[in-house]
Amino acid sequence: MKTNDVIFQTTTKVVLFIIVMFSIFLFFAGHHNPGGGFIGGLMTSSAIVLLLLAYDIKTVKKILPINFLTLTAVGLMIAVLTGVGSFLFGAPFLSHTFDYFELPLLGETELATAVLFDIGVYLVVVGVTMTIIQTIGESE
Numbered sequence: 049m050k051t052n053d054v055i056f057q058t059t060t061k062v063v064l065f066i067i068v069m070f071s072i073f074l075f076f077a078g079h080h081n082p083g084g085g086f087i088g089g090l091m092t093s094s095a096i097v098l099l100l101l102a103y104d105i106k107t108v109k110k111i112l113p114i115n116f117l118t119l120t121a122v123g124l125m126i127a128v129l130t131g132v133g134s135f136l137f138g139a140p141f142l143s144h145t146f147d148y149f150e151l152p153l154l155g156e157t158e159l160a161t162a163v164l165f166d167i168g169v170y171l172v173v174v175g176v177t178m179t180i181i182q183t184i185g186e187s188e
Contacts, residue, residue, distance in 0.1 A: 053102060060102035067095040078166060085166035089173025096178055105185055116178040123171025130165040 071091035078084025099108050134143040146160035 057102045060098055064095050064098060067091055067098070071095065075166065075170060079160060079162055085169030086173055088166075089170040090177065092170070092174050093177040093181070096174075097181055100181070100185060105182065116175045116182065118175075120172050120175030120179065123168045123173075123175055125168070127165055127168025127172065130161065130168060133161075 068091075071088045074083035074091060075085060075088030076083075078088070096108070096112065099111065103111075131142040134141060137143075142165070144160060144162040144165070146158055146162070148156050148158050151157045
């Protein structure tokens with residue numbers, strides 16, 4: 049018997065946007081304040097879990113046709129290559145650097161190689177978390 053969850057599904061659309069925006073904020077705040085790739089990935093995963101609660105797995109797979117195992121592998125590759133990339137400059141593993149650049153519309157902006165590592169961590173966390181949750185959900 050299918051239940052009518054119109055209110056829950058409508059609320060989910062609004063709350064999902066708020067959670068994803070907060071996740072992005074936490075991701076970029078992670079270099080100078082608490083946050084980063086790990087907590088940003090967990091927040092994004094929580095938004096996807098909310099989608100899974102409001103809709104069913106088949107609908108969410110149509111909305112997000114992502115293979116989360118592949119996402120995990122790509123994130124791990126980015127994180128490892130970021131660490132190995134420091135060897136090209138004669139620096140120890142996972143050494144990071146930053147500089148300030150003048151960007152259009154943004155003005156003087158700090159760009160750090162730690163962001164690349166955080167992107168890898170973010171993708172790994174989302175991939176692993178969603179793989180576990182979908183595996184549990186599909187086994188019922």
